[in-house]
Amino acid sequence: MTVAIEARNVEFSFGTTPALRGASIAVDSGEILAVMGPSGSGKSTLLHCLAGILVPDSGEILFDGARIDSMTEAERSGLRRDRFGFVFQFGQLVPELTAVENVALPLLFSGVRRTEALRKAHGWFDRLGMDGMQQRRSGELSGGQAQRVAIARGLVAEPQVLFADEPTGALDSLTGEQVMDLLVAAAREQGTTVVLVTHEPRVAAYADREVIVRDGRVNAPDRIAS
Ligand SMILES: Nc1ncnc2c1ncn2[C@@H]1O[C@H](COP(=O)(O)OP(=O)(O)OP(=O)(O)O)[C@@H](O)[C@H]1O
Numbered sequence: 509m510t511v512a513i514e515a516r517n518v519e520f521s522f523g524t525t526p527a528l529r530g531a532s533i534a535v536d537s538g539e540i541l542a543v544m545g546p547s548g549s550g551k552s553t554l555l556h557c558l559a560g561i562l563v564p565d566s567g568e569i570l571f572d573g574a575r576i577d578s579m580t581e582a583e584r585s586g587l588r589r590d591r592f593g594f595v596f597q598f599g600q601l602v603p604e605l606t607a608v609e610n611v612a613l614p615l616l617f618s619g620v621r622r623t624e625a626l627r628k629a630h631g632w633f634d635r636l637g638m639d640g641m642q643q644r645r646s647g648e649l650s651g652g653q654a655q656r657v658a659i660a661r662g663l664v665a666e667p668q669v670l671f672a673d674e675p676t677g678a679l680d681s682l683t684g685e686q687v688m689d690l691l692v693a694a695a696r697e698q699g700t701t702v703v704l705v706t707h708e709p710r711v712a713a714y715a716d717r718e719v720i721v722r723d724g725r726v727n728a729p730d731r732i733a734s
Pocket of ligand 1: 527
């Protein structure tokens, strides 16, 4: 197995508040990893460091074998644009744009022509179960529909790694399961590596592997002897 993305002994503090204290994790290419752990343990901070949004105070982040913590901001933002996809708790769709324009955004940012980007984005709506809703704006979508659109946006440019921070956090459990079914099926089809932060065991159950962040470090889950 090739490692897609890795944190080695990462430390990060917000001012005097330590958030990561020697966190290490390696995610295999194509693997779906669930990052669990108590509130405030450092899960989101770890995701932001892996995604090149935050730069660790010490330690290393490797993507495809290359150090990204020592890259320039411009290089890291290029990686985020071209190689990574993102889904957050609240889809963060652009309210002024239609659903299909929202899905097309990462392609447009990567320089794909508008007609081609919109054509590709259109192709997602059937599998979203949302054919006919392409022209709606986010205020005209349910929470689950908006989050499905956000997942299509996260995957449309076929990123190598999808970072999902509590993607079902604002949804009821049935809607959350529909969103996870979509996320996992589409990621598997594209061979996308997924780093999924969640506090819900039902959501983590979709992953290939679970780790727990406690006090800024990553542990394998405690196994219950049977
Ligand atoms: N922008 C910030 N400024 C200051 N401290 C922060 C900031 N973001 C996070 N922290 C602190 O860093 C620590 C780790 O936070 P983080 O958000 O990574 O935890 P988390 O495990 O994702 O929590 P949750 O499950 O509640 O989202 C916490 O002590 C938190 O209070």
